[in-house]
Structures are given as C-alpha cells and as structure tokens.
Amino acid sequence: MAKNTLSSRFRGVDIDEYDENKFVDDQDEAAEQQGPDACEVDDLIRQGDMMTAFHIALRNPPINSKNPAVKERAQAVVLRVLTAFKSSDIEPAVKSLDRNGVDLLMKYIYRGFEKPSDNSSAILLQWHEKAFAVGGLGSIVRVLTARKSV
Amino acid sequence: MSLYSFGLEPLSCHAWNKDRTQIAISPNSNVVHIYQKQGKEWTKIHELTEHSGRITGIDWAPESNRIVTCASDRNAYVWTLKDGVWKPTLVLVRINRAATCVKWSPLENKFALGSGAKLISVCYFEKENDWWLSKHIKKPINSTVLSLDWHPNNILLAAGSADLHCRIFSAYIKDIEDKPGPTPWGSKMPFGEVLLEYKECGGWVHSVCFSPSGDALAWVSHNSAISVASATQGKEVTQLTTGHLPLLSVLYVSETEIVAAGHDCCPYQFSYKGPGCLEFVKKVDIPKQSSKGNKSAMQHFRNLDKKATAEEEESELACLHQNSITELCVLEGPKAKVEKFSSVGLDGAMVVWDFKH
Numbered sequence: 001m002a003k004n005t006l007s008s009r010f011r012g013v014d015i016d017e018y019d020e021n022k023f024v025d026d027q028d029e030a031a032e033q034q035g036p037d038a039c040e041v042d043d044l045i046r047q048g049d050m051m052t053a054f055h056i057a058l059r060n061p062p063i064n065s066k067n068p069a070v071k072e073r074a075q076a077v078v079l080r081v082l083t084a085f086k087s088s089d090i091e092p093a094v095k096s097l098d099r100n101g102v103d104l105l106m107k108y109i110y111r112g113f114e115k116p117s118d119n120s121s122a123i124l125l126q127w128h129e130k131a132f133a134v135g136g137l138g139s140i141v142r143v144l145t146a147r148k149s150v
Numbered sequence: 151m152s153l154y155s156f157g158l159e160p161l162s163c164h165a166w167n168k169d170r171t172q173i174a175i176s177p178n179s180n181v182v183h184i185y186q187k188q189g190k191e192w193t194k195i196h197e198l199t200e201h202s203g204r205i206t207g208i209d210w211a212p213e214s215n216r217i218v219t220c221a222s223d224r225n226a227y228v229w230t231l232k233d234g235v236w237k238p239t240l241v242l243v244r245i246n247r248a249a250t251c252v253k254w255s256p257l258e259n260k261f262a263l264g265s266g267a268k269l270i271s272v273c274y275f276e277k278e279n280d281w282w283l284s285k286h287i288k289k290p291i292n293s294t295v296l297s298l299d300w301h302p303n304n305i306l307l308a309a310g311s312a313d314l315h316c317r318i319f320s321a322y323i324k325d326i327e328d329k330p331g332p333t334p335w336g337s338k339m340p341f342g343e344v345l346l347e348y349k350e351c352g353g354w355v356h357s358v359c360f361s362p363s364g365d366a367l368a369w370v371s372h373n374s375a376i377s378v379a380s381a382t383q384g385k386e387v388t389q390l391t392t393g394h395l396p397l398l399s400v401l402y403v404s405e406t407e408i409v410a411a412g413h414d415c416c417p418y419q420f421s422y423k424g425p426g427c428l429e430f431v432k433k434v435d436i437p438k439q440s441s442k443g444n445k446s447a448m449q450h451f452r453n454l455d456k457k458a459t460a461e462e463e464e465s466e467l468a469c470l471h472q473n474s475i476t477e478l479c480v481l482e483g484p485k486a487k488v489e490k491f492s493s494v495g496l497d498g499a500m501v502v503w504d505f506k507h
Contacts, residue, residue, distance in 0.1 A: 137374070137394060137395050138393040141373060141374045142374060145353040145372050146352070
C-alpha cells in the first residue's frame with residue numbers, strides 16, 4: 001500500500017549517498033583470496049586423487065572479495081570437484097573436514113543450488129545430506145547469516 | 151524441573167520478585183500480569199495496564215521492589231507498590247523508536263534501556279524534580295540494541311545489537327555515584343566510553359551476560375554461535391559455532407558454566423575455561439520417554455485407516471518447551487552458583503530447571 005508504483009525515474013539524486021550517518025560496511029579486500037587454483041585441482045581430478053582435489057578446492061575461499069568474477073571462478077572449481085566425486089566417497093570426504101570446512105562447504109553447496117545445471121542439483125543434494133549430518137542446522141543458519149559469502 | 155503453562159499466548163518476557171513468590175509476565179501484549187504462587191498453582195493478583203504497545207522488557211528490582219517495563223510504544227514505566235496497588239511513573243527516555251530491553255543495575259539506582267533508535271538510554275532518578283531522567287549512549291551503535299547486561303560494579307554495561315557488534319560501555323553517571331575503580335576491562339570510564347567492541351559476531355547478538363565476577367562476557371548470536379570475551383586474557387574472544395538453531399538467551403550459572411537456550415526449545419550447557427576452551431557440555435533437558443508401548447492390533451489397523459500410516463507420529467517435541475525459549479532468568483542461588491533457573495517461551499510455558507554443579 002505504501003509502495004510507490006509509479007515510475008521513480010525522475011529522481012536524479014541518490015539521497016542516501018549524502019546521509020552523514022550512513023553506515024559503511026568496512027570490508028577489506030584481501031589480495032591473497034583469489035579462490036582455489038583451478039589447474040592444480042584439474043590435474044588432481046584427472047589423476048583420480050579426489051580427496052586432495054577436494055581439500056585444495058576449499059582453500060582460499062574468495063570471501064572478502066568484491067569481484068564477482070573471482071567468486072564465479074571459485075564456485076566453478078568447487079562444483080567440478082563435487083560432481084567428480086563418487087557417491088560412496090562423499091561421506092568420508094565430509095568427515096575429513098573441520099567445523100569451518102563444513103560451513104564453507106555448505107556455503108558452496110547453496111551457491112551451487114542457485115544456478116542448477118544438468119544433474120548438479122542431484123549431486124549437490126547428496127553432498128548437502130552428508131554435510132548436514134555433520135554440521136547440523138547451525139551450518140545452514142550460518143550460510144543464511146553470513147555477511148561475507150563465497 | 152517443573153513446567154507451568156500460563157496459557158496459549160507466547161511469553162515475551164518475565165521477571166521474579168525477591169523471594170520468588172511472584173512472577174511478572176507479559177503474554178505478548180501491552181499488559182503485564184503479576185502472578186502469586188499458591189502451592190503448585192499460580193494465581194493472577196495484578197494487571198499493569200499503562201502501555202499502549204507490546205511489552206518488550208520487564209525487570210523487577212529485588213531490593214527496592216520496583217518494576218520497570220518497556221514497550222514498543224517508545225515508553226518505559228517504573229512501577230512502585232503503594233497500598234497493594236502498582237502505580238506507574240513515566241520515564242522520559244526520549245527515544246523515537248520502540249524500546250527493546252530493560253535492565254536494573256545491580257545497585258538499583260539506575261536502569262538501562264535498549265531501543266530500536268540505535269541508542270541506549272541510561273535512566274536515573276532525580277530527587278529534586280521527582281522524576282526519572284535519561285542519558286543517551288549513541289556512538290557507535292548502528293542498529294537496534296537487542297540485549298543488555300550490567301557488570302557487577304554497577305558501571306559497565308554490555309550491549310548486543312543488530313549491527314552484529316557486541317560492546318561494553320561505561321554507564322557512569324556523575325550525579326548519582328562515585329567514580330569507579332579500574333577493572334580488567336579498562337580504567338578510564340567516562341559516560342559512553344566503549345571498553346570493548348567486537349565486530350565479528352557473525353549475526354545479530356540476541357543476548358549478553360557477564361560472568362559472576364564480571365571478568366568475562368558471554369553472548370549468543372544469530373549465526374548459531376556462542377562467544378565469550380575474557381577481560382583478564384587481553385579481551386580475547388572465543389567463539390563456538392554450534393549445529394543447533396540460533397540461541398536467544400544466555401545465562402552464567404557459575405564462573406565457568408554457561409547455559410543458553412533458543413529456537414531449539416531446550417537449554418544447553420557450555421563450559422568456558424579460558425581462551426580457546428569453550429565447549430558444549432550437554433543438553434539440560436531430559437528427553438521424554440516415548441510411550442510407544444504395546445499397541446493392540448485394533449489400534450494398528452485403526453491408525454492405518456485414519457492416518458494411512460501404521461506409525462504413531464508424535465506431534466510434540468521431545469523436550470519440555472514446545473516452542474522457542476525467549477528468556478532465561480536466575481531463580482535460586484547466588485550468581486556464582488545458580489541452583490535453579492527459569493525459562494519462558496513462545497509456547498506460553500514457564501519451566502523451572504535445576505542445575506547441578
């Protein structure tokens with residue numbers, strides 16, 4: 001009822017930019033967070049060393065980065081690793097992670113859900129089930145409340 | 151452990167009188183009900199109806215027997231008992247948004263009020279004009295103040311807010327008290343001074359609590375984590391992320407043991423022994439034994455017919471509270487060795503828990 005449904009294109013000035021009390025979220029761009037090394041991960045997948053590929057893919061998450069390209073790249077790498085896993089290997093892989101690792105994995109899984117492709121959702125759901133068993137509802141809540149996401 | 155149901159309405163907040171024979175609760179409305187304990191039952195003896203908005207906080211000062219209430223109508227009232235009737239006195243809090251929480255200081259000469267106006271109002275009584283005045287703490291709060299707790303020295307005030315920060319302020323008011331001595335949190339304490347500001351809470355800070363000595367501060371945030379900052383260890387913060395739903399209320403029951411409860415409807419016990427040593431101990435609730443028992447063949451087929459399933463599905467949660475716990479309060483025992491604590495929840499029930507040290 002309060003929503004202005006007429007066009008607001010006539011508004012030329014963004015008044016919020018001039019507000020003295022405007023809250024500026026201080027996010028520092030960390031240079032070393034460029035996402036996992038795609039080539040290294042590809043090599044390992046070709047060699048069949050899934051566990052190492054998995055751990056490397058979860059390293060250097062581009063959490064503080066404001067560059068969407070970096071985040072897309074990281075997401076693509078992680079998705080590759082997750083889809084390359086056999087169903088029976090998923091559980092031991094999740095168990096090998098520490099608490100922060102499980103939270104990070106959950107973030108990537110939900111990011112993967114956002115753009116479903118072919119059969120990615122099915123694999124991601126299997127990963128989700130195993131990660132949920134370890135992380136519990138808290139890990140999902142942290143995906144929702146995290147201000148800095150992958 | 152005992153449960154008493156105050157009806158179907160969620161209980162937003164509660165407060166006990168000094169000898170724990172009376173409880174003041176608000177059933178998610180603009181009225182405060184005061185119940186008197188009679189045997190195992192609670193009977194309503196007073197109704198405090200001055201607020202026009204939903205009551206968000208109640209605190210009962212044990213020694214001076216005054217109740218302070220705050221509501222979403224941007225007001226706070228201090229109630230005093232005169233001739234068996236509670237009389238309200240308006241407090242000029244000067245806020246332009248709803249009040250969210252209120253707490254008497256340990257010496258009961260002032261109280262702190264958190265609000266959605268991004269400020270904390272510290273109110274004290276001025277005898278000359280016979281009214282309650284307030285001083286505001288505004289910087290550097292950026293969003294609604296969700297929770298408050300006083301340090302035992304009556305000066306320091308911890309505040310958790312929706313801008314994902316947990317802070318400790320000094321609420322030293324020159325006019326009514328002496329200058330405080332130095333504490334492990336800091337030695338310079340003018341009004342509004344920030345002694346601790348923690349940024350990485352990860353979520354809205356729902357509840358804060360000082361340890362009995364005041365040297366540590368615990369808080370729970372919306373990212374399902376509990377954190378403790380220790381003054382004696384260089385204000386180092388230890389955070390423990392849990393696999394449960396977010397916790398809404400935290401309480402110290404001894405110098406090292408912490409109890410917290412929230413959307414999981416059941417209190418959890420944590421233990422803090424030093425920086426890096428915050429761990430989950432156990433659930434305080436004893437799960438109900440499912441009364442599956444022996445079902446007759448008749449019942450089995452009746453279930454199949456009625457519900458298309460042979461299993462008896464429990465529609466109740468396996469813990470005492472059936473909905474989120476909103477507030478925990480010390481009931482018996484000194485702060486350093488709490489014997490009993492109470493919890494109220496959105497299911498309208500108040501549960502008294504025993505704690506074994």
